[in-house]
Amino acid sequence: MLFTDRLTHTTDFTDNEKRIASFIEQNLEAVSTMSIQTLASKTYTSHSALVRFAKKLNYDGFKSMRQDINNDVQKNILQLNDVDANFPFSPQDSALEIAKNISDLNINAIKRALAQLDEESLNQAAQKIIDSQRLVFFAIGDTQIRARGFQSKLIKINKFAIIAEEYSDESWTASNLNADDLAIFLSYTGNSDNYLKQIQFLKKQKVPTLLITGNPESKMIQVADQVITIVQNEFDVFKVSTFASQITFEYILDTLFAIIYSKSYKENLIKMQSNYKKLTQNKIL
Structure with missing residues (x-):
């Protein structure tokens, strides 16, 4: 399971945890090499808050969570084209645009699967x-x-x-x-x-x-x-x-x-x- 998927599937975040999640999601590559001290400063939280956040995502602690974030970055998950898997086309799209979106969706799905195997x-x-x-x-x-x-x-x-x-x-x-x-x-x-x-x-x-x-x-x-x-x-x-x-x-x-x-x-x-x-x-x- 990718780190980004853990974020999506966790719904009981506190306000502090929501701020942490939002920052990490928007700065995934930077966070992949960031120290716990730096991340705490960037998110206006504490070391203990980040450890609790990691454990809520079923990690042993901050280091294992950061390793998973780094894995996502190394596997180029960020480079996947942004296609909605649920609604990959709109009524305004041309036939070729729909074909391109379905092509991207297939590629994205396989790359996401490969990253989790x-x-x-x-x-x-x-x-x-x-x-x-x-x-x-x-x-x-x-x-x-x-x-x-x-x-x-x-x-x-x-x-x-x-x-x-x-x-x-x-x-x-x-x-x-x-x-x-x-x-x-x-x-x-x-x-x-x-x-x-x-x-x-x-x-x-x-x-x-x-x-x-x-x-x-x-x-x-x-x-x-x-x-x-x-x-x-x-x-x-x-x-x-x-x-x-x-x-x-x-x-x-x-x-x-x-x-x-x-x-x-x-x-x-x-x-x-x-x-x-x-x-x-x-x-x-």
Whole structure:
């Protein structure tokens, strides 16, 4: 989760903390190397006030918060084009202006996602998928479309996945899973009561679970075995469409597929070539 997202998702600031937040947000690059004494002077606050502010954002203290601010700056988050993820165009925009805005939105969403990913988490998730006997996706609506795209890619390397909701029998699907399987929950809001019940049930059955979400406050996070949280500037409901969140899901799933493929690159390539030859020789392709 980016520092700027922590600011956005924290709503119980005092007046002093609001002043600190406003100053930091407007001077992110300068604050990334600023001492606590200097920041206290600039915001007319104290050392203890800045430490309390950092802890409210779930940091251990000022130094860890400043390190995260520096990470944001180093990852060029400030250079992202200012496109509203919820309303990326207006009625007055021309067709080309809309095309430019959607292009910028896609780039922004992927760059924001990349800045929040870490290598250990990606490798761990990829290995869970590789090791699973059966792979089951819990995803609905637009998100299920992304899951199906991932499902299609996996088939090409002889890994078959199931969409739990495909025939409205996700509960029965969950009941048949075991410790050798993996359940992947794709939910940007992470607020589905049904999914919370499902993941709690799977935990009791000792079924490994992976949650990919955009909500760092989701109750599902406390239950899932592994969580990949990618926050975008997208509202839950009030928006034109689920642009940023769906770009994020597709990017993460494409990345996981590429990692999985790369771990057995030569074997996967030979197998695909062999299958392609069989299909063409039998005039199926």
